[in-house]
Amino acid sequence: xxxxxxxxxxxxxxxxxxxxxxxxxxxxxxxxxxxxxxxxxxxxxxxxxxxxxxxxxxxxxxxxxxxxxxxxxxxxxxxxxxxxxxxxxxxxxxxxxxxxxxxxxxxxxxxxxxxxxxxxxxxxxxxxxxxxxxxxxxxxxxxxxxxxxxxxxxxxxxxxxxxxxxxxxxxxxxxxxxxxxxxxxxxxxxxxxxxxxxxxxxxxxxxxxxxxxxxxxxxxxxxxxxxxxxxxxxxxxxxxxxxxxxxxxxxxxxxxxxxxxxxxxxxxxxxxxxxxxxxxxxxxxxxxxxxxxxxxxxxxxxxxxxxxxxxxxxxxxxxxxxxxxxxxxxxxxxxxxxxxxxxxxxxxxxxxxxxxxxxxxxxxxxxxxxxxxxxxxxxxxxxxxxxxxxxxxxxxxxxxxxxxxxxxxxxxxxxxxxxxxxxxxxxxxxxxxxxxxxxxxxxxxxxxxxxxxxxxxxxxxxxxxxxxxxxxxxxxxxxxxxxxxxxxxxxxxxxxxxxxxxxxxxxxxxxxxxxxxxxxxxxxxxxxxxxxxxxxxxxxxxxxxxxxxxxxxxxxxxxxxxxxxxxxxxxxxxxxxxxxxxxxxxxxxxxxxxxxxxxxxxxxxxxxxxxxxxxxxxxxxxxxxxxxxxxxxxxxxxxxxxxxxxxxxxxxxxxxxxxxxxxxxxx
Numbered sequence: 001x002x003x004x005x006x007x008x009x010x011x012x013x014x015x016x017x018x019x020x021x022x023x024x025x026x027x028x029x030x031x032x033x034x035x036x037x038x039x040x041x042x043x044x045x046x047x048x049x050x051x052x053x054x055x056x057x058x059x060x061x062x063x064x065x066x067x068x069x070x071x072x073x074x075x076x077x078x079x080x081x082x083x084x085x086x087x088x089x090x091x092x093x094x095x096x097x098x099x100x101x102x103x104x105x106x107x108x109x110x111x112x113x114x115x116x117x118x119x120x121x122x123x124x125x126x127x128x129x130x131x132x133x134x135x136x137x138x139x140x141x142x143x144x145x146x147x148x149x150x151x152x153x154x155x156x157x158x159x160x161x162x163x164x165x166x167x168x169x170x171x172x173x174x175x176x177x178x179x180x181x182x183x184x185x186x187x188x189x190x191x192x193x194x195x196x197x198x199x200x201x202x203x204x205x206x207x208x209x210x211x212x213x214x215x216x217x218x219x220x221x222x223x224x225x226x227x228x229x230x231x232x233x234x235x236x237x238x239x240x241x242x243x244x245x246x247x248x249x250x251x252x253x254x255x256x257x258x259x260x261x262x263x264x265x266x267x268x269x270x271x272x273x274x275x276x277x278x279x280x281x282x283x284x285x286x287x288x289x290x291x292x293x294x295x296x297x298x299x300x301x302x303x304x305x306x307x308x309x310x311x312x313x314x315x316x317x318x319x320x321x322x323x324x325x326x327x328x329x330x331x332x333x334x335x336x337x338x339x340x341x342x343x344x345x346x347x348x349x350x351x352x353x354x355x356x357x358x359x360x361x362x363x364x365x366x367x368x369x370x371x372x373x374x375x376x377x378x379x380x381x382x383x384x385x386x387x388x389x390x391x392x393x394x395x396x397x398x399x400x401x402x403x404x405x406x407x408x409x410x411x412x413x414x415x416x417x418x419x420x421x422x423x424x425x426x427x428x429x430x431x432x433x434x435x436x437x438x439x440x441x442x443x444x445x446x447x448x449x450x451x452x453x454x455x456x457x458x459x460x461x462x463x464x465x466x467x468x469x470x471x472x473x474x475x476x477x478x479x480x481x482x483x484x485x486x487x488x489x490x491x492x493x494x495x496x497x498x499x500x501x502x503x504x505x506x507x508x509x510x511x512x513x514x515x516x517x518x519x520x521x522x523x524x525x526x527x528x529x530x531x532x533x534x535x536x537x538x539x540x541x542x543x544x545x546x547x548x549x550x551x552x553x554x555x556x557x558x559x560x561x562x563x564x565x566x567x568x569x570x571x572x573x574x575x576x577x578x579x580x581x582x583x584x585x586x587x588x589x590x591x592x593x594x595x596x597x598x599x600x601x602x603x604x605x606x607x608x609x610x611x612x613x614x615x616x617x618x619x620x621x622x623x624x625x626x627x628x629x630x631x632x633x634x635x636x637x638x639x640x641x642x643x644x645x646x647x648x649x650x651x652x653x654x655x656x657x658x659x660x661x662x663x664x665x666x667x
Contacts, residue, residue: 022338023047023122027096028066029087032394033410034314035062038100041330050094052087054080056402061394068094075404091121098122098337124337126312130287134310137181138219144307147286149279152298152306154221165202166195168220175225178202180209181217189256191223204649204656207631211654224306226460227298229253230265232280233321235332238290239341244277245321246351250296251459252448254369255655259441259464260448262356263320266419266457272303283310291336292318292329316359319392319413323355354422355415358430358445362407364626365444365472369464371626372407372652376400378437379561383429388415388422401438403627403652409440423449430591431573434561443474446591474592483550484567485589485596486523487543488574490532491552492563492587493598494519494541499558522604524597529604622659628652639667 026042027050028035035051039062042049051066056075063069070090073080080086091099099121125131134140138158144151155168158181169176169192178201180188188209190201202218210216229250236242249265250258268276280295294315296308318329327344336342363370380397383389393410401407414429416422430446448454451467464472477485497519518535533544540553554565563574575588583599599607632649635641641661648659 018046020335020340022334023098025050025067025094025096025098026124026334027052027087027091027094027099028062029081029099029101031057031060031062031081031405033392033408034316034394036065036394037314037392038330039065041328041334044328045331045334047334050090050096052081052090054404056400056404059399061396061399070094075402077404092119096121098124098334100124100333122337124291124333126287126289126291126293130289131312133287134289134293134312137179137309138217140310141219141221141307143286144283147279147283149283149307150297150305152221152224152308155219157219159202159218159220162199162202165218165220166198169195169198172220172222175223176220177223178205178218178220180205181215181219188218200658204658208654208656211651211656224298224300226462227251227300228265228267228459229258229296229308229461230268230276230299230305231294231296231315232276233315233318233329234280234284234289234293234295235327235329235336235342236281236284236289236291236293237336237342238339240285241342242281242284242289243342243344243346243349244280245325245327245349247273247276248294248315248317248320249459250317251461252454252463253461254464258317258359259370260356260358260445260454261317261320262354262419262422263324264351264354267299267303269303272299272305276305279307283307292333316408316411317357319390319411320355320357323390323413323415324352325349326352353415353417354419355413356419356422356426356449358412358426358449360409360412360433360435360445361441362401362409362438363441364439365441366474367471367625369444369468369472370441371657372403372628372655373439374401374403374407374627375438377409377435379434380436381434381561382410383412383432386414386425386429386432388425389413389429390415403629406654409435409438412445423455428573432562434575436561436577442588443592444472447472447475475590477590479546481590482525483545483548484570484572485587485594486525486530486532486545487541487550487552487567488565488572488589489525489585489587489596489598490519490521490523490534490543490545491541491554491565492556492558492576493521493583493585494534494536495554495556496558498536499556520601522599522601524599525594531601619663620665622647622661624650624659626650626652626657628657631656635667637667641665641667 022045025048028038029052039049049066051063051069052072053060053063053069054073054075055071072086073083133143138156141151142156154172159165175191175193178190178192188205190205192198192201205218206216231248231250233245234242235245247265247268248261248263250261252260276297283295292314294311297305298308299305314329322329361370362373364373377395377397377399382391384391390413391410395409412429414422414425416425426449430442433442521532523530523532535542540551543550543552550568552565552567554563561575565572565574577586577588577593579585583597586593586595628650630648631651634646634648642664643661645661646658647661650657650659
């Protein structure tokens with residue numbers, strides 16, 4: 001069967017015809033999870049692989065997975081992964097027959113494709129014309145109009161400067177979307193609601209576009225307020241055949257970057273799905289497209305849909321399509337590049353089950369829904385023991401998350417026969433995902449997938465700011481959940497005290513006093529301090545909190561990063577993140593990390609005599625909330641600044657952020 005293999009961790013078809021010859025060696029000009037993803041399919045197809053890497057990526061997972069690996073330059077992408085001269089030299093040196101570049105459009109990239117064609121090297125993807133046409137948002141919009149694809153009203157030319165941007169925005173009518181003509185991934189995009197935001201958006205978008213894509217051209221179009229972001233996966237060959245492989249719902253976003261995706265969408269009916277699919281195929285045929293690609297649409301509440309852009313590469317969220325169709329899209333791209341016709345007809349493409357993908361980032365979700373975090377993964381364990389889970393990652397324990405690249409840790413995908421089953425497995429997978437050493441967005445992802453609005457399918461691209469208008473604060477505990485957390489933390493504390501009294505399974509002192517069976521504790525959580533009484537009964541603990549007794553049972557394997565606990569019949573998977581000698585401990589519970597302090601009753605009474613360290617006064621300091629590069633400083637010593645005035649601009653992981661003064665003062 002070519003359908004989704006839910007008994008494996010791969011969750012995509014492993015069907016392959018060994019008699020179908022393709023390439024002997026393929027170079028992958030990328031890094032991270034997508035490079036690893038391509039290598040997996042190449043191994044299945046018997047194709048040898050060549051990885052390229054920057055000097056800081058010398059020990060990366062994709063480098064270890066490939067048959068050969070060559071360093072192409074220092075850390076910055078412009079000097080390594082986008083260094084087309086170096087990449088072409090590696091192609092010649094390794095005699096690779098084909099190359100996979102899953103990067104956004106840039107001028108040097110197109111020149112590389114032309115050079116490859118002249119030297120007989122095959123590109124795994126569409127031809128230069130299609131890439132150039134669809135990679136340029138201005139040209140792609142004109143082509144879409146000619147192909148009778150619904151488009152968003154806007155200015156179809158290149159915006160010259162900030163003054164022209166303001167004039168055009170006024171003509172279109174606010175709000176407007178300012179975005180880079182080349183590229184994607186949310187970079188070089190700004191929403192403007194007035195003239196001032198248009199000027200600022202033009203400046204930042206052009207700088208980000210130049211930095212990320214080597215092309216600072218911008219366009220402006222009407223911003224469709226409160227839409228859904230739904231895209232259609234297309235697959236076309238060099239013989240005029242094209243298919244649409246159903247849709248992906250990508251409306252959960254922050255800063256125009258997708259966070260949670262699923263397939264199919266809860267919103268589309270068969271008629272709308274077919275209309276979107278047929279328009280996507282019409283556009284692909286109009287540019288003679290031949291590979292896998294994605295046509296993105298904005299869909300309003302009345303199911304009117306408008307062309308947004310076409311991505312001429314394998315999208316980050318492609319696994320959910322593989323799950324519900326059973327197709328290996330990388331394999332299909334390689335087949336098409338070799339010249340084989342598609343093996344399937346439109347009627348063969350199913351919607352089989354439901355798949356959900358969460359993008360796991362090294363980000364602090366409590367800062368603007370996710371500001372980048374860097375560091376070394378001191379402990380890392382993927383939840384592959386959970387049924388029907390697939391993890392696409394390019395990192396491992398010990399890997400570094402640096403400022404140079406996208407902060408994605410992995411793509412976590414779950415599959416089910418229906419949406420409820422897929423979401424339940426995602427909840428379990430997130431609870432069982434161990435990531436230590438960097439901040440991560442597991443807490444945000446878990447809150448999104450269990451939120452009533454998301455569960456009901458009531459979502460739009462404004463979901464996060466609407467649900468969390470004051471910013472994300474983590475899970476808000478109910479009274480029952482608070483008691484469960486207190487009881488679990490107290491039981492964990494007692495279990496550890498009992499373990500510390502034993503050595504190799506026996507008491508440390510043979511003449512030790514008889515075992516204690518009850519403990520009176522004081523547990524501090526949030527703004528409250530709670531008396532907790534614990535008594536031991538075999539491997540279980542009876543815990544009294546708020547006058548209520550809870551039974552807590554576990555194997556109490558304190559060496560494991562994951563701890564399965566049953567509280568009055570309710571199973572919870574928790575993680576103890578940290579602890580110290582003063583009783584302070586951090587526990588991940590329902591996705592969110594809570595800080596507690598657990599003391600004996602006597603210690604709690606004495607703790608009031610301990611002096612507290614005064615918090616640092618940071619009101620007169622501007623401190624970057626993330627590591628990055630200072631690309632502009634707008635003030636100098638002696639300047640008077642007012643609250644909200646820009647002080648400097650920090651670039652982190654290809655995104656530019658304006659740092660503003662928190663109060664009026666003198667620099």
